[in-house]
Amino acid sequence: MRKILIVGAGHSGLHLAHGLLSHGYDVTVITGQSSQEIRTGRPSVTQVTFPTALDYERELHLDFWSTQAPRVDEFKMHLYPSGSPPMSIKGRTGTEGRFTVSIDRRIKMADWLEYFEDSGGKVVIHGVTVTDLDYFSRMFDLIVVAVGHGELGALFDQDTSRFSGARPRVVAQANLYDVLPDPGEGPNIGWTASSADAGNAFLVPFLASDGPCHSLFLGDRTGGAMDAWPDRPSPDEQWRRMQELLQKYAPDYYERVSGASLVDGNSTLIEHFTPQVRNPVGVLPSGGLVLGIADVVITMDPFVGQGWNHSTRCARSYLQSIVEHGDRPFDEEFLSGAFERFWEYGLPVQQWAEMNSTLWDEELPEHFQEMLDAAATYPEVADRWVQGWDYPPDYAQWLYDPDLARAYLAEVAAAHNGQQ
Numbered sequence: 341m342r343k344i345l346i347v348g349a350g351h352s353g354l355h356l357a358h359g360l361l362s363h364g365y366d367v368t369v370i371t372g373q374s375s376q377e378i379r380t381g382r383p384s385v386t387q388v389t390f391p392t393a394l395d396y397e398r399e400l401h402l403d404f405w406s407t408q409a410p411r412v413d414e415f416k417m418h419l420y421p422s423g424s425p426p427m428s429i430k431g432r433t434g435t436e437g438r439f440t441v442s443i444d445r446r447i448k449m450a451d452w453l454e455y456f457e458d459s460g461g462k463v464v465i466h467g468v469t470v471t472d473l474d475y476f477s478r479m480f481d482l483i484v485v486a487v488g489h490g491e492l493g494a495l496f497d498q499d500t501s502r503f504s505g506a507r508p509r510v511v512a513q514a515n516l517y518d519v520l521p522d523p524g525e526g527p528n529i530g531w532t533a534s535s536a537d538a539g540n541a542f543l544v545p546f547l548a549s550d551g552p553c554h555s556l557f558l559g560d561r562t563g564g565a566m567d568a569w570p571d572r573p574s575p576d577e578q579w580r581r582m583q584e585l586l587q588k589y590a591p592d593y594y595e596r597v598s599g600a601s602l603v604d605g606n607s608t609l610i611e612h613f614t615p616q617v618r619n620p621v622g623v624l625p626s627g628g629l630v631l632g633i634a635d636v637v638i639t640m641d642p643f644v645g646q647g648w649n650h651s652t653r654c655a656r657s658y659l660q661s662i663v664e665h666g667d668r669p670f671d672e673e674f675l676s677g678a679f680e681r682f683w684e685y686g687l688p689v690q691q692w693a694e695m696n697s698t699l700w701d702e703e704l705p706e707h708f709q710e711m712l713d714a715a716a717t718y719p720e721v722a723d724r725w726v727q728g729w730d731y732p733p734d735y736a737q738w739l740y741d742p743d744l745a746r747a748y749l750a751e752v753a754a755a756h757n758g759q760q
């Protein structure tokens with residue numbers, strides 16, 4: 341039986357670990373925190389599980405919470421151009437009753453880790469060093485490094501040939517009770533905003549350990565208007581400043597959260613990071629090779645809310661590559677090839693992230709403006725826009741290129757005219 345070591349019990353590591361276990365591999369997960377420590381630890385950046393990622397979790401019997409979590413079946417997207425009136429569109433997150441959920445990572449990872457052990461997986465709680473990895477490389481057929489933004493990521497060099505637009509970002513987040521509903525909408529609508537003057541915001545119905553609430557996320561470039569945390573304020577002070585920022589830059593959001601309160605004293609975070617792509621193959625001092633996965637290799641711009649989606653798809657793609665590889669050695673060709681296979685999906689997502697990250701650097705292109713108008717008129721255009729978050733490569737088919745965009749709009753308009 342092939343022996344595989346996964347370092348890190350985060351989202352990608354545990355998804356892959358469960359997948360490998362279900363295919364009969366001998367899987368060990370070594371991770372820095374026990375499930376109890378994860379459960380009671382610091383919050384993480386809010387994850388959003390779109391319908392296809394949720395399907396992939398269900399394939400491995402990992403969707404434990406959909407019956408309790410708010411079902412986000414619609415998203416409203418607000419655009420705040422500088423000096424002109426705001427625009428908004430609303431679309432469904434999935435077709436035929438498919439929905440999106442957002443669950444506190446602490447619940448999800450702790451439950452997945454315990455379930456992995458209950459299912460026969462081996463778990464060791466230990467903070468792994470490079471020296472440890474060197475030792476383990478003699479005991480396992482394959483080592484996958486899934487430490488997210490942990491220090492072991494330094495084994496993987498930055499690859500500027502895949503992505504060069506590194507922009508330092510800052511994120512402030514708070515989990516909230518008593519957010520007012522969106523007037524005239526269902527209780528579980530998600531909101532997202534992009535502002536020319538002040539970065540991005542998400543306001544998402546969320547499942548925390550004590551039940552449903554909302555998660556509010558403000559992201560901006562380092563030094564931007566939403567970077568108001570140089571002194572690492574207390575949770576209450578952070579929340580006060582977040583409200584102040586919303587009042588100034590996104591008043592619709594302020595209206596909904598001005599009477600809200602923090603879920604508890606451990607429900608805020610501030611994170612700094614720089615989007616980048618790294619080489620997926622790490623070389624150990626002994627010459628042994630390890631494969632990086634998800635955030636170890638790709639730090640996605642938080643403006644596009646794709647971290648979780650990306651991690652699920654990366655884990656699933658690696659699982660397919662490993663299983664199809666059979667008994668052959670996990671050599672450099674295999675490791676690079678596994679990442680290249682995933683990158684066929686990852687590259688268009690990176691391009692979409694790039695489009696969003698630079699949206700306001702110049703005036704919005706004319707065809708983009710036409711598409712926004714059409715999304716306000718034709719529900720299927722708004723739906724396709726929102727459903728693109730589930731599968732961002734679709735945008736290349738209809739949104740970026742003016743000719744493709746106008747051909748799509750003509751098709752939609754013709755279909756509507758035909759119905760009249």
Ligand SMILES: Cc1cc2nc3c(=O)[nH]c(=O)nc-3n(C[C@H](O)[C@H](O)[C@H](O)COP(=O)(O)OP(=O)(O)OC[C@H]3O[C@@H](n4cnc5c(N)ncnc54)[C@H](O)[C@@H]3O)c2cc1C
Nearest residue numbers: 348349350351352372388468487488490634635645647648
């Ligand atoms: C900066 C940042 C931005 C994000 N942006 C988004 C976003 O835009 N949208 C979204 O949906 N989600 C986002 N997320 C959250 C999303 O949850 C992550 O993208 C996803 O969890 C990454 O999965 P992962 O498996 O790579 O790492 P993680 O889930 O972070 O797991 C890493 C694991 O490794 C363990 N570990 C670390 N170092 C060691 C060590 N030396 N030895 C042993 N174990 C170790 C940790 O304890 C942890 O269990 C973001 C997260 C971060 C931190």
